[in-house]
Amino acid sequence: MSAQHRRIGIWVSGLVLGALPLAALATTLSSSLVPKFVDPLPRVCGATKTPNCAVMTPTSTANNLDHYEIAARPFTQQILPAKDIYGNAFNKTSVFGYGPNIAGTPVCGESGVDPGNCFHFPAASVAAQKDRPVEVNWLNQLVDSAGNFVTYPAGARVQQNIHWANPPGICDDGRHQTDCVGRGGTYTGPIPMIPHLHGALHVTSASDGIPEAWYLPASVNAAAFVASGSDYCHETAGARDCTPTPGAAQFRYPNNQPPTTLFFHDHTLGVTMQNIAMGLVGAYVISGVPPDDVAPGVVPSGDYDIPLLIQDKRFDTNANVLAAEEGNIEVVNGKSWPYLSVEPRKYLFRIVNGGFNSYLHLHFSTAAVNFTQVAGDQSYLPNPQSRSTLLIAPGERVGVIVDFQGVKGRTFTLQTDSVQVLQVRVGQNANGDTGPVPAALPFQAIPALANAPTVSVALFDSLLGAGDQHTAVPMRWDEPTTEFPATGSIQEWDIYNAASQDSHPIHLHEVAFQVIDRRNLDGSCVQPCGPRPGETGLKDTVIADRGQITRVRADFRGAMPGLFAWHCHITPHEDDEMMRPMCIVADPAHQSANPLLDGFAGCPAQ
Structure with missing residues (x-):
């Protein structure tokens, strides 16, 4: 294979110039200017919807199928606090994010916004049920209010001399096709996207979100750009359908797998990092009933079941995203260094490492609180495990129960190594609690076959x-x-x-x-x-x-x-x-x- 497949990487201040040439020209916001623990943690729902967390609302529910219309759109979100440590205002950050296909783009957490119908980075969660399929029509609506396509901001742009989606359709060697090494220069065209539900089992290839199945917004001029990738297909009535549907792809997820925490993110060839950095990511929770799941009330639920999607990110001094491999600001559920107020009782945390390159080594700043791990990527563990530190690689998920009963009135932090991630503020009173974590959890092992290839x-x-x-x-x-x-x-x-x-x-x-x-x-x-x-x-x-x-x-x-x-x-x-x-x-x-x-x-x- 030609060496031209390779992107040229030159490190300047932690940024890869081959992947994002203009990012290095921007001034990285110093983390020392960002006050910590000013804003509360944005809440996305776990297995059940409550008024206090954001969750996607199905467009229709019939015939044992939940159908969603989920759009990706550009909007602004207050990721950084409103002011820096000197009282100077921080701008809102321009992001791409998922939300419902409705008029307007209301942002979760803003005044008067319905948490069941809003846009956010990360997205409001999808709460699915085991063995009840979910069908999603994923819409690329990355356009402005006039319907014109938006392009990558300066801090997330890509040079085209890499093996990538290549919507212009002209390869570096002169071929006319997508999904190849493109002609050089900075790409300023429409955003290609293809959602992948990370951890989904038993989906068809058409619904997997393969990197070359990307597509552009429906309004893009077909004479200037190719509308979709070489493996674009979707699912229609359960069958593979490669008929172009401008700006959309409909996928079906059977959910016939153990209860667990998945997450959806973009998977476009060559620009996955840019699209995730801009915000195309969200949690997907599958719950069930015994014997596949624990009985109600055995583990924390409702407002005590909290997904935590953690990324380390970089911003420029105008609060724009810099798509860097490693960040200097910890962002949890779309907010930099938030705090979480908890009751002195047990909580279930569904932790997703949504970062690009950084491993998490999570622990609390006090030895009085530890983790009881009950789940991993795809299922419950056979038995709960007491952990003082969690090692979580990019793409991995863990489910842990944390008991705050013994630390009433205290404040401490969740950290990765010595870096603070989230502040925890424990109140004095608890509204009930769950019992001891059961010694055995729902789990079915994969058989060990003597003749397995x-x-x-x-x-x-x-x-x-x-x-x-x-x-x-x-x-x-x-x-x-x-x-x-x-x-x-x-x-x-x-x-x-x-x-x-x-x-x-x-x-x-x-x-x-x-x-x-x-x-x-x-x-x-x-x-x-x-x-x-x-x-x-x-x-x-x-x-x-x-x-x-x-x-x-x-x-x-x-x-x-x-x-x-x-x-x-x-x-x-x-x-x-x-x-x-x-x-x-x-x-x-x-x-x-x-x-x-x-x-x-x-x-x-x-």
């Missing part, structure tokens, strides 16, 4: 490959597919990290897996042998440490045939093609040897 894949510093550290060669996103798991199978994936620099959080679309263990490259087990604390449940994202083999048991029994992806969830790595296609096949005996991507059939089973 083993798939070996390798990680390099910036690319992925098929085979072990000796046989694999680095491969890009659009090189021949090498992973062909069969529907109905259980496989062991051995993930060899031959990188010299990084550990990588590896995410598999479409399936859940269990961590078996980690081994040194010589085959000896890394002690303690087995899953790490907090990894005993079902997962979809796992930290693969350098110099080790991370072994997982992947469950393809409910997987749908079609084209999916597996990739590093450090977003700049993903954008830089540390991502590979995965072709799930219904009949392994009749698979194409080398399906191609970027305008060609990526998977014969679609």
Whole structure:
């Protein structure tokens, strides 16, 4: 493959110039100017709607199906406090965010706004029920009030000499197509988007949000830009439909998986970081009933069930987003360094690492409060685990119960290492409480089969490959597919990290897996042998440490045939093609040897 696939990265003040050339020209806002713990935490709902949190409202509910019309629009939001430490006003931040397809763009949390019908970064949550499908018509309405497309602001723009969506439709080598290395220069066109529900199981390929299924707003001039990517499709009446629907894609999520916390985010080829940095992200919570879920009242619910989507972000001195790999300001649920007032009782926190490059090492500033982890990415843990610190990689989620009963009247912080994230203010009185955390939680393990096939894949510093550290060669996103798991199978994936620099959080679309263990490259087990604390449940994202083999048991029994992806969830790595296609096949005996991507059939089973 040509070296021109690679974006040129030059570090200046923590910003990658190849990905965002103008960001480095802006002056980064110093975190020392931002007062902490001025504003309350914006509340998005967990499993149930209350008047005190934001949740998406279905457009219709009929025939055991919840249908949503969810639009992405530009708006402004007060992410930073109203004033800096000297009393000078901070501007609102221009963001992209999700909300209902209604007249106007009301922003959640503003005076008089209905929390069930509003826009926000992160989005109001989607509260789904196990085994009740959700259908979403995702609308790209990233246009201004006159209907003209908006483009990336200066701090999030991209140079086109990278492998990306390429809506202009002219490749660097002269070909006329999308999804290739574009002609050079700063892109000033309309925003491509494609939502991906991270952690959704058993969806069709058409509803997965594959990176080349992006699309532009409906109002964009078709003569100037290509309206959609080379793998654009949607679902109509449960069937794959590649008929263009300007500015929209309808996806269906069956929700036939254990109760858990997922999140939706943009997944557009080459510009995932820019789109997420601008705000295209939100929580999606699946709840159920026993025996799949705990009984009502066993774990905190309602206002005591709180999603926390954490990002570290950078801003310029005008409060504009800078799409940097690492930020200097902690943002939780769309607010910089907020505070949370709690009662002296138990709370359930659904923590999502929605950042790009930073691992969270969460702990409280007081030893009097710890975590009881009850859930991971895809399910409850078999048994609760007491944790003093939580290691959460980008893309991972954890569910923890925190009991504030013993710290009445105290104020302290949630921190990542020594960096403060959120202030907690504990009141004096509690309005009830849940009982002790049960010793056993709803969990169904993936069977360990003696004859399960083993798939070996390798990680390099910036690319992925098929085979072990000796046989694999680095491969890009659009090189021949090498992973062909069969529907109905259980496989062991051995993930060899031959990188010299990084550990990588590896995410598999479409399936859940269990961590078996980690081994040194010589085959000896890394002690303690087995899953790490907090990894005993079902997962979809796992930290693969350098110099080790991370072994997982992947469950393809409910997987749908079609084209999916597996990739590093450090977003700049993903954008830089540390991502590979995965072709799930219904009949392994009749698979194409080398399906191609970027305008060609990526998977014969679609």
